[in-house]
Amino acid sequence: MPRAHVYGDHVDTDVIIPARYLNTADPAELARHCMEDIDADFVKRVRPGDIVFAGENFGCGSSREHAPVALRASGVAAVVAASFARIFYRNALNVGLAILECPEMVGHVRMGDEVEVDPTTGRISNLTTGESWTARPFPAFIQGIIEQGGLIPYTKAKLATPDREAGHV
Amino acid sequence: MGMTQSQKILARHADLANVAAGDLIEAQLDLVLGNDVTGPPAIEVFRQTGAKRVFDPGRVLLTPSHFAPNKDIKSAEHCRRMRDFAAAEALEHYYELGEERAGIEHVIVPELGLAAPGDLIIGADSHTCTDGALAAFATGVGSTDLGCAMATGSTWFRVPEALAVELVGEPAPWITGKDVILELIRRIGVDGALYASLEFQGESVAALSMTDRLTICNMGIEAGAKNAIMPADQVALDWLKQHAPARYAAGDYVIEAADPDASYRRRVRIDLGALEPVVAWPSLPANGRSVSASAAENIAIGQVVIGSCTNGRYADLALAARLLRGRRVARGLRCLVIPGAQSVWNRLLADGLMQDFVAAGCIVSPPTCGPCLGGHMGVLAAGETCVSTTNRNFVGRMGHPESKVWLAGVPVAVASAVTGRLTGPVQAELDPAAFSELRAATAGAGREGSSPAAKGVQ
Numbered sequence: 001m002p003r004a005h006v007y008g009d010h011v012d013t014d015v016i017i018p019a020r021y022l023n024t025a026d027p028a029e030l031a032r033h034c035m036e037d038i039d040a041d042f043v044k045r046v047r048p049g050d051i052v053f054a055g056e057n058f059g060c061g062s063s064r065e066h067a068p069v070a071l072r073a074s075g076v077a078a079v080v081a082a083s084f085a086r087i088f089y090r091n092a093l094n095v096g097l098a099i100l101e102c103p104e105m106v107g108h109v110r111m112g113d114e115v116e117v118d119p120t121t122g123r124i125s126n127l128t129t130g131e132s133w134t135a136r137p138f139p140a141f142i143q144g145i146i147e148q149g150g151l152i153p154y155t156k157a158k159l160a161t162p163d164r165e166a167g168h169v
Numbered sequence: 170m171g172m173t174q175s176q177k178i179l180a181r182h183a184d185l186a187n188v189a190a191g192d193l194i195e196a197q198l199d200l201v202l203g204n205d206v207t208g209p210p211a212i213e214v215f216r217q218t219g220a221k222r223v224f225d226p227g228r229v230l231l232t233p234s235h236f237a238p239n240k241d242i243k244s245a246e247h248c249r250r251m252r253d254f255a256a257a258e259a260l261e262h263y264y265e266l267g268e269e270r271a272g273i274e275h276v277i278v279p280e281l282g283l284a285a286p287g288d289l290i291i292g293a294d295s296h297t298c299t300d301g302a303l304a305a306f307a308t309g310v311g312s313t314d315l316g317c318a319m320a321t322g323s324t325w326f327r328v329p330e331a332l333a334v335e336l337v338g339e340p341a342p343w344i345t346g347k348d349v350i351l352e353l354i355r356r357i358g359v360d361g362a363l364y365a366s367l368e369f370q371g372e373s374v375a376a377l378s379m380t381d382r383l384t385i386c387n388m389g390i391e392a393g394a395k396n397a398i399m400p401a402d403q404v405a406l407d408w409l410k411q412h413a414p415a416r417y418a419a420g421d422y423v424i425e426a427a428d429p430d431a432s433y434r435r436r437v438r439i440d441l442g443a444l445e446p447v448v449a450w451p452s453l454p455a456n457g458r459s460v461s462a463s464a465a466e467n468i469a470i471g472q473v474v475i476g477s478c479t480n481g482r483y484a485d486l487a488l489a490a491r492l493l494r495g496r497r498v499a500r501g502l503r504c505l506v507i508p509g510a511q512s513v514w515n516r517l518l519a520d521g522l523m524q525d526f527v528a529a530g531c532i533v534s535p536p537t538c539g540p541c542l543g544g545h546m547g548v549l550a551a552g553e554t555c556v557s558t559t560n561r562n563f564v565g566r567m568g569h570p571e572s573k574v575w576l577a578g579v580p581v582a583v584a585s586a587v588t589g590r591l592t593g594p595v596q597a598e599l600d601p602a603a604f605s606e607l608r609a610a611t612a613g614a615g616r617e618g619s620s621p622a623a624k625g626v627q
Contacts, residue, residue, distance in 0.1 A: 009360075010359050010453065012561075012563045014542070014543075014561065014563040014564070014565055014566050015563065015564055015565060018543065018565050019206075019235075019542035019543050019544055019566075020543050020544065020548075020568075022206045022235070022236075022542075022544075023236055023240070023241055023243035023247065024243050025209060025210045025213075025247075037564050037565035037570040038564065056360050057359060057360035057363060057393060060359060060360065060393060061295065061390075061561060061563060062294075062295050062542070062561075063207065063292075063293055063294055063295040063309040063310060063311050064206065064207065064311070065207070065210060065293075065311035065312040065313060066206075066210075083360065085360075085363065085393060086363065086364050086393070086395055087295055087309050087310060087311060087390075090310060090311060090314060091310075091311035091313065091314075094311060094313035094314060095311075095313060139193060139327075141193045141325070142193075150313070151313050151314065151317050152214060152217050152218055152313070152317065154317075155218045155317040155320055155321060156218055156219055158321050158323070159218060159219065159220060159320060159321060166182070166183045166184040166185075166194075166195055166196060166197055166323070167184055167185060167194065167195060168183070168185065168192060168193065168195075169193050169194060169195050169325055
């Protein structure tokens with residue numbers, strides 16, 4: 001069963017993946033140092049499918065896409081936070097890391113709790129306490145990018161129809 | 170409902186008469202940029218899109234800034250991939266280390282006249298918001314967004330709401346742009362402008378030099394802002410005239426101002442006359458305290474860094490040099506001076522200011538982001554302390570997670586360098602006449618006495 005890894009507000013991308021490792025973009029190598037400066041045991045503890053929970057402004061700071069890449073490559077299936085920093089939000093969508101915005105869960109999930117998250121429905125359950133919540137839905141356009149498989153398929157479609165490059169989407 | 174300055178720029182680039190906060194739009198871009206950390210993954214994404222060429226080789230800027238000069242073999246491979254791509258795509262704005270036009274992206278883009286009022290710019294670097302000082306809409310993105318934008322010249326945006334920041338009052342002694350932005354972040358927090366624009370307004374904006382404006386907009390991201398923007402006033406136009414004379418002469422820019430009935434999420438007013446230099450304590454840019462309260466803690470400092478995309482422009486370093494003149498860096502302290510662009514380095518040498526750094530016992534590096542992100546050229550050990558004119562003091566930002574960083578403007582950095590303690594320019598008895606003289610020479614066009622010669626100091 002997936003476990004929760006729980007952090008506070010303003011988890012910045014420098015602690016998610018310190019810049020001293022940005023001389024590579026290899027996901028497996030980045031995963032070896034994920035969360036190193038905030039939680040040295042994270043890489044030893046994390047199992048595929050686990051969920052990261054955090055407070056406000058998760059992923060603030062640097063634009064490094066290496067941060068969601070490192071989380072995904074370390075096995076994290078989704079990040080649930082009260083809010084996300086905006087560049088991290090875009091990057092997570094682009095690299096296929098599920099993110100769910102849900103301020104209601106803050107304070108109700110503890111490190112190591114058994115949890116279940118369904119990114120499609122937005123359902124977040126703490127199986128240890130029996131509580132559950134529903135994340136804020138994505139706008140239809142963004143849901144569409146997620147369903148297409150990220151920004152690259154969206155861009156390929158755009159290149160095929162160059163007239164559709166401005167306006168509301 | 171009226172639009173904000175930022176919304177107007179987005180609307181025009183989306184061919185729309187009107188947009189509102191929350192709208193999702195597709196917009197055409199004037200400039201896209203990246204560096205040696207974010208560029209190589211973006212190049213891989215670009216290839217995956219199947220695009221044959223970049224959308225416009227004159228509108229894609231790549232620069233080796235973060236781990237350059239190459240700090241190790243892996244960094245060298247990244248820089249080489251970027252260099253090869255720039256050559257294959259015949260990118261107009263790729264400059265090799267040592268070239269006059271090379272440097273950190275957020276220093277060279279304004280210097281090269283590549284940002285103008287009304288432009289829409291994205292960059293795979295969070296500090297791309299710097300270019301808002303030129304009244305452009307500029308925002309940071311990741312590598313995938315950059316790679317796709319290199320292919321199409323367009324991207325999607327969620328139209329942001331905005332905070333209005335009103336600057337009033339004559340700046341108090343020793344106040345620079347760095348103090349203004351650290352004070353703002355102290356007040357609203359590191360997520361105070363999350364997803365929103367920071368729009369600077371008020372009677373005191375006109376008197377701010379372009380250097381101060383660039384520093385202020387640079388750190389908008391540290392309040393979570395999507396973009397930070399200054400008015401398209403005389404200072405912006407004077408800058409454009411000097412740095413992009415052809416665009417200026419052709420009228421190739423658009424002056425946008427917020428509608429009178431534009432609505433703002435929040436209004437913040439900062440009285441520059443009531444400020445004391447601000448120091449952001451570890452480990453958040455929002456942990457601002459006055460320099461006098463900070464000095465009272467009697468913190469011993471091991472390293473001072475003066476430079477970066479935040480404070481590595483000519484006027485920043487000219488001020489540092491003048492304040493260091495006749496003084497010595499404290500024994501046992503390293504003072505690293507890092508001009509943000511080769512043009513800045515060359516000009517400091519030509520003006521004789523390099524001599525002030527050398528005589529004071531500073532070490533002057535080539536332009537690089539280096540120590541700001543704990544990359545190279547000044548990484549901190551466990552327990553080490555640093556006063557830095559850079560932009561982030563997160564845990565482990567400049568090196569070991571147990572090192573500590575205090576963020577400040579140039580006067581506090583110099584004061585700390587010469588005393589070996591976290592302290593301010595008054596406490597360190599720096600020369601107030603030198604500061605006033607340089608501030609007068611670089612003041613905005615809104616102030617009397619702004620001469621063409623003085624503007625050259627920016």
